[in-house]
Structures are given as structure tokens and as C-alpha cells.
Amino acid sequence: MSDVNQNNNRDQKVREFVSLLTSQQARIYSYILSLVPNFNDADDILQDTTNLMWEKFDEFTLGTDFLAWARRIAYYLVLEHYRSKKRENAFYYDEQLIRKLDQSSDKLSDSSKDYLTHLKGCVGKLKQQDRKLLKLRYFENCKAKEMACRYGCSIQYIYRNISRIHQLLLACIQKQTTLKDTP
Amino acid sequence: MSLDLLQQKQIMDLLVLSLEGEAAEEDRRQLGAILDASPEAREYYLRAVTMAECIRKMEWEAEELETADRLGSLNDDLWAALAREEKTAEAIVPERPEGDLPVRPLKAAVCPAPRKINKLSLVTLIVSSAALIFLFVLIQITPPDVRQEVATLADSLQAKWSDASIKKGQRFLTSSGDILLQEGFAQLLFDNNAQVTVEGPAKFEILSEDRIRLHYGHLYSTVPAEAIGFSVATHNALVIDLGTEFGVGVDMEGNTELHVNRGKTMLVSGEEEDKTGIEVTRGLARKVAALTSQLTEIPCDEKQFVRAINSRNRMIWRGQPQLSLADLVGGGNGWGTGQSEIGIDPLTGKRVSFRGVDREGTGDYVPLASDPYIDGVFVPDGKTPQVVSSEGHIFEECPETNNVFFAEIINGSGRQISQTIVEQPICQLGGRVYGTPDYPALFMHANLGITFDLDAIRADLPQQTIERFTADAGLSSDITRPGNAEIRVLVDGEVRFTARVNDPQQVVRIDVPLKPAERFLTVLTTDGGDEDHPDVAGERSTDSDWCIFGGPSLELDSEGRFEE
Numbered sequence: 211m212s213d214v215n216q217n218n219n220r221d222q223k224v225r226e227f228v229s230l231l232t233s234q235q236a237r238i239y240s241y242i243l244s245l246v247p248n249f250n251d252a253d254d255i256l257q258d259t260t261n262l263m264w265e266k267f268d269e270f271t272l273g274t275d276f277l278a279w280a281r282r283i284a285y286y287l288v289l290e291h292y293r294s295k296k297r298e299n300a301f302y303y304d305e306q307l308i309r310k311l312d313q314s315s316d317k318l319s320d321s322s323k324d325y326l327t328h329l330k331g332c333v334g335k336l337k338q339q340d341r342k343l344l345k346l347r348y349f350e351n352c353k354a355k356e357m358a359c360r361y362g363c364s365i366q367y368i369y370r371n372i373s374r375i376h377q378l379l380l381a382c383i384q385k386q387t388t389l390k391d392t393p
Numbered sequence: 394m395s396l397d398l399l400q401q402k403q404i405m406d407l408l409v410l411s412l413e414g415e416a417a418e419e420d421r422r423q424l425g426a427i428l429d430a431s432p433e434a435r436e437y438y439l440r441a442v443t444m445a446e447c448i449r450k451m452e453w454e455a456e457e458l459e460t461a462d463r464l465g466s467l468n469d470d471l472w473a474a475l476a477r478e479e480k481t482a483e484a485i486v487p488e489r490p491e492g493d494l495p496v497r498p499l500k501a502a503v504c505p506a507p508r509k510i511n512k513l514s515l516v517t518l519i520v521s522s523a524a525l526i527f528l529f530v531l532i533q534i535t536p537p538d539v540r541q542e543v544a545t546l547a548d549s550l551q552a553k554w555s556d557a558s559i560k561k562g563q564r565f566l567t568s569s570g571d572i573l574l575q576e577g578f579a580q581l582l583f584d585n586n587a588q589v590t591v592e593g594p595a596k597f598e599i600l601s602e603d604r605i606r607l608h609y610g611h612l613y614s615t616v617p618a619e620a621i622g623f624s625v626a627t628h629n630a631l632v633i634d635l636g637t638e639f640g641v642g643v644d645m646e647g648n649t650e651l652h653v654n655r656g657k658t659m660l661v662s663g664e665e666e667d668k669t670g671i672e673v674t675r676g677l678a679r680k681v682a683a684l685t686s687q688l689t690e691i692p693c694d695e696k697q698f699v700r701a702i703n704s705r706n707r708m709i710w711r712g713q714p715q716l717s718l719a720d721l722v723g724g725g726n727g728w729g730t731g732q733s734e735i736g737i738d739p740l741t742g743k744r745v746s747f748r749g750v751d752r753e754g755t756g757d758y759v760p761l762a763s764d765p766y767i768d769g770v771f772v773p774d775g776k777t778p779q780v781v782s783s784e785g786h787i788f789e790e791c792p793e794t795n796n797v798f799f800a801e802i803i804n805g806s807g808r809q810i811s812q813t814i815v816e817q818p819i820c821q822l823g824g825r826v827y828g829t830p831d832y833p834a835l836f837m838h839a840n841l842g843i844t845f846d847l848d849a850i851r852a853d854l855p856q857q858t859i860e861r862f863t864a865d866a867g868l869s870s871d872i873t874r875p876g877n878a879e880i881r882v883l884v885d886g887e888v889r890f891t892a893r894v895n896d897p898q899q900v901v902r903i904d905v906p907l908k909p910a911e912r913f914l915t916v917l918t919t920d921g922g923d924e925d926h927p928d929v930a931g932e933r934s935t936d937s938d939w940c941i942f943g944g945p946s947l948e949l950d951s952e953g954r955f956e957e
Contacts, residue, residue, distance in 0.1 A: 376445060
């Protein structure tokens with residue numbers, strides 16, 4: 211094959227991969243985060259997953275379920291992540307729990323779009339100070355430790371408030387989703 | 394089986410810690426065990442994870458930022474609160490146990506504006522009139538700053554400016570001429586964290602980063618330690634802050650008045666060769682006559698000046714020491730803006746016209762998400778763990794009741810009910826009729842509960858500390874049949890006051906101290922445990938339990954805010 215043809219094929223492969231990845235990356239990340247509930251670790255595993263997917267992209271048949279394929283790869287990287295944790299004597303989720311979460315996540319794989327739709331409206335219903343806290347943490351990227359110093363309180367107190375706000379938002383979103391589904 | 398509130402809270406608490414990388418091994422182990430054991434827990438957890446990811450990547454669009462602006466710009470309002478807190482904060486303390494510490498407006502990592510001269514050092518050299526005059530002259534001959542931005546319009550309320558382009562968030566420049574506030578109120582925040590509240594009509598000019606000239610009108614300055622030396626100039630006087638709160642007024646004749654509420658100031662007055670300077674301290678006031686510059690002592694009027702405003706809740710605070718919880722129930726800001734004879738329905742959390750008819754509670758805590766200061770309401774029944782806050786605080790010792798309530802939680806006397814039942818006005822305690830503008834009241838016929846969010850109140854009153862909750866309480870002295878009820882006050886779910894009231898002549902005094910770390914104040918009334926006969930008229934356990942809280946107030950104080 212000539213160099214030109216090889217380049218064209220590679221470019222085509224890149225375009226196909228990028229297109230598929232772009233459309234599914236959010237779902238892949240949600241899946242990883244559900245199995246490894248830690249933003250930093252999930253970010254790392256997503257990167258590893260993306261790299262491995264690219265390496266193995268020749269094994270993927272176009273037209274088949276890209277998301278399912280990506281989740282399989284991510285699944286095994288998650289297992290590997292927890293094996294390394296076990297070697298460090300740190301607590302890890304065992305494979306049985308990971309399998310249960312994997313099965314449960316199938317039912318909710320499309321929920322993130324709905325959640326985003328309702329989230330802004332629900333955030334708007336929060337009390338002002340709760341909205342401020344959320345914005346500081348997730349928009350200004352102010353860390354809890356910094357906020358704790360500024361508030362003059364414990365980090366745990368900050369997290370309790372973040373957790374409380376998350377609970378309120380989830381209840382609000384659930385309500386909106388239920389109303390939407392009710393005939 | 395669906396998860397209850399506490400189970401959801403437990404999962405969410407552990408998840409948030411885990412997502413942030415702050416979960417201890419025991420936390421991760423606990424979360425794993427919960428998820429392993431229950432498919433409902435796994436479903437809730439997965440929804441929570443999905444939502445957490447959505448929050449993280451949510452785009453804060455312009456409309457959300459504008460919404461924040463309407464409610465109080467994140468930058469300006471938070472800046473104001475942060476700045477005040479930062480500058481009066483003590484040294485950063487190590488982590489303390491949960492629930493033991495205040496949640497205050499955030500502190501910004503603010504660096505004070507760089508100073509050209511060390512004003513504090515200069516001020517401490519003032520030991521004689523000569524030194525004082527030197528200071529005055531130095532200030533006068535210091536080369537004027539080049540035009541630069543030095544202050545922000547942090548908030549305004551009912552404001553009408555001669556320059557219609559002035560809007561909240563506006564940056565003010567030095568040496569840019571007179572600014573005329575024709576009516577209303579404006580709150581300026583200087584970059585050195587000095588705060589000035591102006592009441593129109595007023596004309597003023599910003600001279601420098603720490604000087605403002607008042608031609609006429611009223612202004613009130615709150616000056617934290619790092620802004621010491623901030624000064625207010627009039628045509629015949631100069632007030633130099635020494636770490637204080639003070640009000641300056643100039644009337645149309647040109648007389649200047651200085652009233653000092655906190656700390657101390659230096660007042661310089663007099664003609665060129667005869668300038669004098671005196672220290673004016675807390676509780677004192679002086680008048681400088683327009684034509685002669687003669688100095689006279691006048692009574693200090695603490696309420697003359699508007700000290701703070703809040704356009705979000707239309708608050709105009711002149712230093713009133715008490716905030717009315719009854720007014721909050723009426724939808725007000727605590728200073729008399731609420732609607733009287735209005736009730737909050739404990740089943741829905743909505744404000745409604747009230748009625749007197751027995752209804753059954755649901756056992757649920759109803760959050761008032763849209764109310765700025767009221768966290769939630771409920772009908773206590775004691776048969777299930779009684780949640781008393783949106784954070785899930787449980788009132789463990791809630792007595793069992795008949796789960797019936799007769800009327801809504803009312804700001805006022807509930808006289809509409811009295812007109813349909815008795816001829817005499819109800820809501821009397823110790824011979825005084827409550828439910829009037831002078832004697833506000835919360836009318837809470839058993840069984841009712843309401844929780845106030847003290848942190849939300851603190852956030853809108855950053856200059857104040859909430860010292861205590863006080864009220865007179867009892868049964869209306871004009872009921873025709875003897876009642877038997879219990880009154881309780883909880884703080885973060887824990888009982889701080891209990892009283893049984895069964896004598897219409899009995900008035901109990903409630904005085905519950907409050908700490909900065911304490912967030913939720915709950916007031917509740919329960920039937921006294923009488924036998925309940927639902928089928929017999931007049932023999933329900935709640936009958937005649939006309940509980941009243943007369944003058945329910947949060948006592949405020951700003952004593953500890955400044956060093957004297």
C-alpha cells in the first residue's frame with residue numbers, strides 16, 4: 211500500500227475513533243465513576259481506557275455497540291485498579307460488588323441526559339447560600355480544605371453541607387423525572 | 394423497599410467523601426457493605442453518582458450568573474461578606490469536631506490594598522494637637538491619587554441616582570466628581586474593606602482609596618482593622634477612623650454630626666489656624682456648627698443611620714437589636730415587613746390564610762426550599778423518628794401526640810379563628826394582647842413545629858452575632874376551657890427548653906443562648922398527652938391548646954466584632 215493510502219487509512223481510523231469516543235465518552239466516564247467513586251481515580255482510569263481503546267481499535271467492528279465494547283475495557287481496568295489497591299493493603303471493592311454495580315448501571319445508562327436537563331432548574335431552587343457553596347466548589351474549583359479554613363470550621367462540616375445539597379438536588383431531579391414520565 | 398431519608402443521607406455522605414478522595418478506609422468499607430447488601434442502595438448510589446458528575450460538568454451560563462446577581466452577585470455580595478469576615482477573623486484554628494463550629498460566609502483570600510503610608514503608626518503618634526494637625530495637613534497635601542478604581546457599589550435598595558447609568562457592581566473611581574444619590578440606599582465597599590452605607594438624598598465624592606467626602610446626607614462607615622485611617626471629610630470637619638463604626642450626617646445648613654457606635658474616631662474641626670482634634674469614642678456624638686465650626690456634644694443616636702442593607706430581602710437595618718421570628722413566618726425579613734395574620738401550612742409549607750379545623754399530620758418534615766430563613770415545618774406525632782431539619786436532625790424525645798393540628802403556624806393573633814369561636818380576642822399572655830405590630834406573636838396551636846435556619850440569617854447579617862432566642866410563652870389567657878400543652882425549643886435537634894403550660898395565667902420566659910456553630914432553631918408545641926377522644930366534640934387531646942409565643946426574637950449583638 212502506498213504511503214498516501216496508508217495515511218488516508220490512518221486518518222480515517224482516527225476520525226472514526228474520535229467520532230465514536232466523542233459521542234460516548236460521557237457515558238463511559240459515568241460508568242467508570244460508578245465503579246470507582248473518586249474523581250481523580252476515575253479521571254485516570256478514563257485516560258487509560260481511552261488509550262487502550264485506541265490501541266485495540268482495530269479489533270472493534272464498526273457498526274457494533276461501541277459503548278458496550280468500551281465498558282468492557284473499562285471494567286477490566288477498574289478490576290486492575292482495585293487489584294493494585296489490594297496490593298497496597300488499601301480497601302478495595304471486590305469483584306462481586308463491582309459486578310453488581312455493573313449490572314445495576316445498565317438500567318441507568320441513559321439517565322445523565324435527563325439529569326442535566328433538570329439539574330439547572332433544580333439548582334435554581336436552592337437557597338442562595340447553597341447555590342454559592344456549590345458554585346465555589348464546582349465552578350470556582352475551591353477545595354473543601356480551603357473553604358474550611360475560610361469558614362473556620364472542619365472539612366467534615368463542609369462535606370456534610372455538600373452532601374446535603376446533593377441530596378436535595380437528587381430529590382428534585384427525581385421528582386422532575388417522575389413528573390415527566392407520568393402520563 | 395425504598396430507602397428512607399437517613400439511609401439516603403448515609404450513602405450520600407460516604408459517596409461525597411469518596412468522590413473527593415477524603416473517605417477513610419472505614420468509610421469506603423462501610424459504603425461497600427451498604428451497596429453490596431441492597432439493590433435499592435445501589436440504585437440510589439448510581440443516581441447520586443450520575444448527578445454528581447452532572448454537577449461537576451454543569452455549565453454556569455450567563456443566566457445563572459445573572460440569577461446570582463439578582464439575588465446578590467457572587468462576586469460583590471460574597472466579596473463584601475468575605476471581606477468583612479476575613480478582616481475580623483482570628484487565627485486559623487485546627488479542625489474541630491463536627492457540628493461544633495460556625496458556618497459563616499466564606500472568607501476570601503483578600504490581600505489589603507497596598508498602603509503608601511502606615512496609617513496605624515501615624516495614628517499612634519497622635520499625642521498632641523500638634524501631631525494631630527500634622528496628620529491633618531499631611532492628609533491634605535498628600536498628592537491626590539491618579540484616577541483609579543477604589544470602591545464598588547455592592548448593593549442598593551430603592552436607589553435613584555442623578556446618573557442613571559450607576560448600577561450595582563459599578564466600580565467607583567477617585568477624583569471623578571460628585572455623586573448624587575437622590576433617594577434610597579447604597580452600600581459601597583472600598584477595596585480596603587471599609588464599608589460605607591449611604592442614605593439618600595446625599596451627595597458625596599470619593600477622594601481616594603480611603604477617603605470619602607460627604608457634601609450632604611447621611612452615611613455610615615464600618616471600618617475593619619486593616620482599613621484603619623479611613624476618613625470621612627465634610628466641608629468643616631474630618632473624621633478619621635481608629636477602628637470603628639460611625640455615622641456622619643451633614644444637613645442642608647451645613648452642620649456636621651458624628652455619632653460613634655463602636656470603637657473610636659478622631660474628629661478634626663475648626664478654622665485653618667484653630668483646628669482642633671478630639672477623640673470621640675463609642676456612645677458619644679458631636680456636632681460641628683456650619684458657620685462657626687463650634688463643637689458641641691449631642692446625644693448619640695444609634696438608630697439614626699442605616700448601617701446595612703440587603704436588596705434581596707429588602708432589609709434596611711438601623712441597628713435594631715432584635716429580629717422577629719414571627720415576622721419571618723409572615724414572609725418578612727425580620728424587621729416588620731411580613732404580612733400579619735398569615736399562616737404556614739405544616740402539610741405543604743405554603744403561606745395561606747389560616748383556618749381552625751382539626752386536620753391530620755403526615756409525619757413528614759416539609760422543607761421550605763424557597764424561603765430564605767425558614768428551613769421547614771412539621772406536625773410532631775412522636776410515633777416515628779421526628780426529623781426537624783433539612784439536614785436530618787432527629788428530635789429523639791418527641792412525645793407521642795394525636796397527630797392532629799387545628800390551625801396553621803400563624804404570624805399574628807389568629808383572631809380570625811377567635812371570631813368564629815369565641816367573642817374575646819385570643820392571643821393574650823399575662824394580660825397583654827399579642828399579635829400586634831408592637832407585640833408580635835407566633836400563634837402555634839398544638840401540634841406544630843417550625844425550624845429556622847440561623848446560618849441563613851447570619852449570612853444576611855454579617856455584622857451581627859445571634860446571641861439568643863427569647864420569647865414569652867403560654868396558653869392564651871382567654872380560652873374558655875383549660876388547655877394542657879408542652880412547649881419546646883430545640884437547637885440542632887436537641888432540647889434546650891421545655892415547659893408544660895396548663896394555666897391560662899401562666900407565662901413562661903424562654904431564653905435560649907445560641908452559639909455561632911448552631912444552625913437550626915426549632916420551636917414546637919405538642920398536646921400534653923391528654924386522652925384523645927376523636928368522636929367526642931371538645932375532647933381531643935389538642936383541644937384548647939392555644940399556644941402562643943409572644944415577641945419571639947433573635948437577640949443580636951455586634952459587641953465582639955471590633956476591639957475597643
